[in-house]
Amino acid sequence: MxxxxxxxxxxxxxxxxxxxxxxxxxxxxxxxxxxxxxxxxxxxxxxxxxxxxxxxxxxxxxxxxxxxxxxxxxxxxxxxxxxxxxxxxxxxxxxxxxxxxxxxxxxxxxxxxxxxxxxxxxxxxxxxxxxxxxxxxxxxxxxxxxxxxxxxxxxLSNTTVYSEIKVETSGLSDHFGKLLLEEEGADVTFVVEGEKIAAHKIILAARSPVFKAEFYGQMKEKNARCITVEDMLPHVFRALLHFIYTNSLPDMDDLGDDDYSDMIGLLLVAADRYAMDSMKSQCERILSELLDVKTLAVTLALADKHNCSGLKDVCIEFIATSNKMDAIVATKGYADLKRICPSVLVDAFEKAYKFRRI
Structure with missing residues (x-):
């Protein structure tokens, strides 16, 4: 019935x-x-x-x-x-x-x-x-x-009665996630710090314009079946592929707060490198929610380097409203930022000053 x-x-x-x-x-x-x-x-x-x-x-x-x-x-x-x-x-x-x-x-x-x-x-x-x-x-x-x-x-609409028909979900992300794990039909292998990771060119190209240029453009990797990835950790690259195949970040419940924040920062860098804008914006949102005195300077430097204007604005608003500048200045991240890229701090403090004046 x-x-x-x-x-x-x-x-x-x-x-x-x-x-x-x-x-x-x-x-x-x-x-x-x-x-x-x-x-x-x-x-x-x-x-x-x-x-x-x-x-x-x-x-x-x-x-x-x-x-x-x-x-x-x-x-x-x-x-x-x-x-x-x-x-x-x-x-x-x-x-x-x-x-x-x-x-x-x-x-x-x-x-x-x-x-x-x-x-x-x-x-x-x-x-x-x-x-x-x-x-x-x-x-x-x-x-x-x-x-x-x-x-x-x-x-307020009138109450309507429907005969309910159960609709099975497609499970599309599950299917693609399984395809990545089982490596069936894989036609490219990435070598990341000596670790081999198999994937499918057509899926990567459909999701990332950088991969599309590598595999179907004029780049030297066009016909390559084995590609070395420099300057990236294997678990970060695997997380990038997980997002490409499933449109979601992998489960990171086993990470502590500091490790989780560091991992999201690394994923933002990877997303920017491969022009994965949806992944990048998701990482920006998470980092903005994790923002505190300890992470401010590191997050601000990351936002400036990778053109994350929304995240940068959140950092500036934090500076303008937190009344915790002594604690911020005492962090190692602030010292690093001051040494490596002082212009970012000048820009941030000028904007924070204007924010206070409004």
Whole structure:
């Protein structure tokens, strides 16, 4: 007898939109006086109308050293649950930098002061905004961006009854993992520190552009059946192959905390070497979660060397917010980083300083 399954669904959706407000002739706006503002064009997100308010001389006499920027809910008699991110565009790079945000949605009510975000008066010191090296003002033009995410009203569906049919999972990753272990049909052997490891060219090429170039491009390994891998440990190379075949990192529960962190760092290097971006990003995420005083300097050096911008930003934020600089400076990793690549520390501390000032 077949089983019955009943289903209802509570659905919450969101809609995101970004508005870019270009202020041409920025210097002229400072003549409008304290407490006066200019308003962007109206833009719609999530069924509501919004605008950006810009106070070039501060919102009141107590904040004349600041410029103030607000997101405003314009829709009449409305309430909206929304989060936002106010940004300034670096016109040298074209990249926006987040200055003020609320990442957790809150209630905006058009009838009171909550229609504005943020809920305080200052946005940025005018001297910081106008610094030439900041790149925010170019040819007397300032660009403010605001990304708004509106949480729409949830919907509850009617209960539906289904006859349940069991669907067997494909076990694709298990099958490929077994293929790697049993070496059936293997057509290439890697020699890593004297240890031989068999694999399949077509699978490696499908997953890594580096292997694809080696086996099917103009490189000398094109017709080779035995390839020596330099500067890598056998267990690291095996873990790389495990990810290539199964799209997952191998089980490392038997490793202690320090060994686990070291292993993830080695896997990040291997992933970068073979252009395995999904593996690399997974290693970045794990290292960011393991970040502490002891691992900071080593992780920062690794992030800089292998172009891990997200991981590098996490390290800089840790420096800016941890209040543990004495402990960080005392680590061996910090001494090594200072000796080998001092420019990384200079860059990190400059960004951390700016982070604190915002």
């Amino acid at each position: 077949g089983s019955k399954k009943t289903v209802s669904r509570y659905t919450t959706k969101s809609e995101q939109g970004t508005h870019s407000f270009e202020i041409v002739g920025y210097s002229l706006t400072k003549s409008i006086g304290v407490g006066n503002f200019i308003l962007s064009g109206t833009f719609a997100v999530g069924g509501y109308d919004w605008a950006i308010r810009f106070y070039p001389n501060g919102i009141d006499e107590g904040h004349t050293q600041y410029v103030s920027v607000y997101l405003e809910l314009l829709s009449k008699d409305s309430e909206a649950h929304a989060s936002y991110d106010l940004r300034l565009v670096n016109q040298g790079t074209g990249l926006p930098q987040s200055v003020l945000s609320e990442s957790i949605p809150r209630l905006f009510k058009s009838s009171d002061i909550t229609r504005f975000g943020p809920q305080h008066q200052s946005f940025m010191l005018r001297t910081e905004l106008e610094k030439e090296e900041a790149g925010y003002i170019k040819e007397d033009c300032l660009i403010i961006e605001c990304a708004v995410t509106v949480v729409k009203k949830p919907q």
